[in-house]
Amino acid sequence: MVEKEKVKVSAMLTIMSAEMSFNRADGYVGQVEFTLEGHKNPYAITLQKSRKAKEWSYGLHFSGEPGSEDELFAAEDLIEDNDELYEQLVEAAKAKLSQREEEDSEA
Template sequence: MQITILNAEMTYSKEDGYVGKVQFEAEGHSNQYEITLASKRGTRDWGYGLFFLHESGKEEELLALEDQLEEDDELFDLLVDTAKAKLEK
């Protein structure tokens, strides 16, 4: 799946751990997305939430993308790495 990154950010604190988000477009999808990422265990074991970025869209596209993220480690890692690259030092 081809994605285009629109924006990314990540912060770290002892209290919250790593918290980030990536805004992106997915090829063939009619809406843009935002994935929020969180990990309290270093940079592993990420929890995430996937949302439409601006307005609601087709639920089947969101669910298909979520399935893709669960199955495609490279795609998920790309989003995590993009957010980590923006980590405030």
Template sequence: MNISILDASMTYSKEDGYVGKVQFGVEGHSNEYEITLQSKKGNEWGYGLFFLHESGKEEQLLELEDLIEEDDELFDFLVETAEAKLEKQS
């Protein structure tokens, strides 16, 4: 599955921990996506997957979500993409 990164960001604060997002497209999918990431300490990540601009085919979203759940390398790639953009907030 070919993924093209559109944008990524991550912030850190004592209150929220690490909060990041990655906007990306998937080859063969008609819509683009955004994954939001959150971790208090940077090791256990929670996430939410959403359509980026407008709703699209739910089957494609669910297929992508299953892939993210099963493919640790893909999930790690998305987390590392956001971490690379980490901005410290005081």
């Protein structure tokens, strides 16, 4: 279940929701919905990291209604060029996995 909570992470990035799961077959799989300052439509980034991989892979798409292809390409360029922004997206998803693991251990 995706929790809806907006968190302004930086001047340009606001996290709307995040989730992540882990299983032995797929490794880590997560999704973060977010907005970027100056962009009309929200985005979703799907993150994946197998147990053996050293790097995260991702797919970027619009969350909900499609928007401008130019803005999508600009968002992708920003993610590629700004390691801090990318790490904030990954950390938002990882935090939800840790939170869920803590809740499961308390049950």
